Amino acid sequence: xxxxxxxxxxxxxxxxxxxxxxxxxxxxxxxxxxxxxxxxxxxxxxxxxxxxxxxxxxxxxxxxxxxxxxxxxxxxxxxxxxxxxxxxxxxxxxxxxxxxxxxxxxxxxxxxxxxxxxxxxxxxxxxxxxxxxxxxxxxxxxxxxxxxxxxxxxxxxxxxxxxxxxxxxxxxxxxxxxxxxxxxxxxxxxxxxxxxxxxxxxxxxxxxxxxxxxxxxxxxxxxxxxxxxxxxxxxxxxxxxxxxxxxxxxxxxxxxxxxxxxxxxxxxxxxxxxxxxxxxxxxxxxxxxxxxxxxxxxxxxxxxxxxxxxxxxxxxxxxxxxxxxxxxxxxxxxxxxxxxxxxxxxxxxxxxxxxxxxxxxxxxxxxxxxxxxxxxxxxxxxxxxxxxxxxxxxxxxxxxxxxxxxxxxxxxxxxxxxxxxxxxxxxxxxxxxxxxxxxxxxxxxxxxxxxxxxxxxxxxxxxxxxxxxxxxxxxxxxxxxxx
Numbered sequence: 001x002x003x004x005x006x007x008x009x010x011x012x013x014x015x016x017x018x019x020x021x022x023x024x025x026x027x028x029x030x031x032x033x034x035x036x037x038x039x040x041x042x043x044x045x046x047x048x049x050x051x052x053x054x055x056x057x058x059x060x061x062x063x064x065x066x067x068x069x070x071x072x073x074x075x076x077x078x079x080x081x082x083x084x085x086x087x088x089x090x091x092x093x094x095x096x097x098x099x100x101x102x103x104x105x106x107x108x109x110x111x112x113x114x115x116x117x118x119x120x121x122x123x124x125x126x127x128x129x130x131x132x133x134x135x136x137x138x139x140x141x142x143x144x145x146x147x148x149x150x151x152x153x154x155x156x157x158x159x160x161x162x163x164x165x166x167x168x169x170x171x172x173x174x175x176x177x178x179x180x181x182x183x184x185x186x187x188x189x190x191x192x193x194x195x196x197x198x199x200x201x202x203x204x205x206x207x208x209x210x211x212x213x214x215x216x217x218x219x220x221x222x223x224x225x226x227x228x229x230x231x232x233x234x235x236x237x238x239x240x241x242x243x244x245x246x247x248x249x250x251x252x253x254x255x256x257x258x259x260x261x262x263x264x265x266x267x268x269x270x271x272x273x274x275x276x277x278x279x280x281x282x283x284x285x286x287x288x289x290x291x292x293x294x295x296x297x298x299x300x301x302x303x304x305x306x307x308x309x310x311x312x313x314x315x316x317x318x319x320x321x322x323x324x325x326x327x328x329x330x331x332x333x334x335x336x337x338x339x340x341x342x343x344x345x346x347x348x349x350x351x352x353x354x355x356x357x358x359x360x361x362x363x364x365x366x367x368x369x370x371x372x373x374x375x376x377x378x379x380x381x382x383x384x385x386x387x388x389x390x391x392x393x394x395x396x397x398x399x400x401x402x403x404x405x406x407x408x409x410x411x412x413x414x415x416x417x418x419x420x421x422x423x424x425x426x427x428x429x430x431x432x433x434x435x436x437x438x439x440x441x442x443x444x445x446x447x448x449x450x451x452x453x454x455x456x457x458x459x460x461x462x463x464x465x466x467x468x469x470x471x472x473x474x475x476x477x478x479x480x481x482x483x
Contacts, residue, residue: 036362039064039098041089041113042105043072044223046127046154050102051076053355060359066092068208069223088207089113093120100362103127104154108212108232111136112479114151114374118143119483123362125355127154128246129238129381130374132211133471134389134448136479137378143483144367144374152358152370153377155246159357162332162348163247169344170251175335176322180411181248181291185241186307186314189278189297191270192228193220211477219273228274230392235276236295238384240315244329245293246372246380248317251326252289257382257448260285262440263390264402264416268428269298279435281419282387283412290409293387294419301425308422311340382448389468390438393453393461397437399430405437441465 038054040047040062047067055062064084067073077085086092089109092101093116100123103113111131117124124144130153131137144151157163170178197216199205206214208222212231219225227233265280278297284290300308307314316329324337332348354371361369397405399420406412423430439461442452450469453461473479 035059035061036359037061037063037097037099038102039066039084039092039095039100040076040102040104041066041092042103042109042127043067043069043076044104047102047104048076050104050125050355051079054102054359055080057356057359059363064092064095064098069203071202087204090116093117093122098122100124100150100358106226106232107234107238108132109210111140112211112477114140115143115479115483118147118149118151121147121149123150123358124374125152125154125358126374126377128242128377129234129384130154130377131381131385132232132234134382134385134469136471137381137385138448139479139483141374141378146483150358150361150365150367150370151374152354152361153372153374153380154354155243155372155377155380156351156354157243157247157329157348158250158371158376159351159354160332160348161353162346163329163351166326166328166333166335166346167251169335169346170319170321170326171253175319175324175326178252178289179320179322180289181252181320182310182318182411182415183241183244183248183291183293184296184310184313184316184318185236185244185294186296186309187236187240188299188305188307189228189236191272192225192274194218194271194273195220209474211473211479213472213474217273225274228276230275233276234384235280235388236278236297237276237280237282237293237387238381241293241295242380242384244315244317245291245383246376247329248291248319249380249383250376251317251319252286252291254286254291256379257386257443257445258284258286258291259445260440260442261383261386261390262405263387263438264394264397264405264435265295265391266433266435268423268433269302269426276388277391277436279419279423280387280391281412281415282390283406283409284383284387285409290411292409292412292415294415296419296422298422298426300422302427385469386441386443389450389465390441390453391436392438392468393465394436394438396434398434402435402437405440439465 062080066089101117103126114124114126227239263282265277280295282293319326332346335343357371402416439453444451450465453465
């Protein structure tokens, strides 16, 4: 049950799937009028949405569905005529009548399924985050290149027409030099409960866990709340914050990772089985303009329904430039001058053409058509993993230590002050339950490894950090070293 387990190689994959139908490892040459045959793997909220979107695209047929939960699977089969259905994704990937797969399973399954799909000669649309740890995301990029596959990340706001116009406006220098970016994701999330350990008996729980350890559940619900457990999810940073961060990085013109990352936060005001923070602040030392990512799941004050905001943004981004700033996200946004006066509106459409963009690239065999190619999805996912990784290596810290850690970033120091006031408004006793402060992680940008992880106490944790960079797997669900 660790990273030393046997890798599930391409030969193993072929052997395991031979029982049903021969596997096609060369792509089907599509004619101009031929339908692209799509399978959807994972049929929760996002997966159900994908079934509806893809089945309604011209020239597309949803021919296969998969979910380990037989009830979810049965519900979606009713929506798609003559679709092959199975609870095991390997039975989907072996089929000759599937050209492309849409992956909307829990985070810990994303990379393995994407790699298997590439090896099986399928094109891939994989939800965000595209990976569950730093290392395996690069393996998807390698697999896409090796097998000549079209792989789109599910960061759909890169297909938003208004945001595309805003990106061009900013890149033309219309607001001047970028000074900093601030991503906000203030979304209310309550307790997921805490119950006696139990194991679901109405599905194949071993298959559900897949690469993750098979451990009893301590939360009430199996579905969705996996987001808040480290073995299967990536918290709200990887679940939601990644969307606005991906756009912020795009606007700022950063194509790679930041050289340093630090994170602070905690899980406050709930006593449940959740492990990921519900209050989190990540500082990305991009040069010359840093980016801050702020996640809040508690309301503006205890007992309230409304959420906090900054410059009117609750779920979105602010990109501050010399001559003004952009603020927005869903539905586009506005360019403002430095006095807050509106300069220009960018009307967005929510990225509704993202699936169509993927299908067009599949049909044309032109990866350059993709609005969110796997390389971009990988980088944005890795940044979220690094923020989480710093947090997981953290220790309790008082206000002085928090300020000291970000003393070179005026905007970060101000945000920490606001966060502390926010927690006090939610009646969190910061003496009894202080915020956790992670080490500054220094990144080897080429190898995508951590070369230093020194905390405020000067203790280096690079070895421990790199164990988390790689993650762990359970045979036979092991991401291969060589794809």
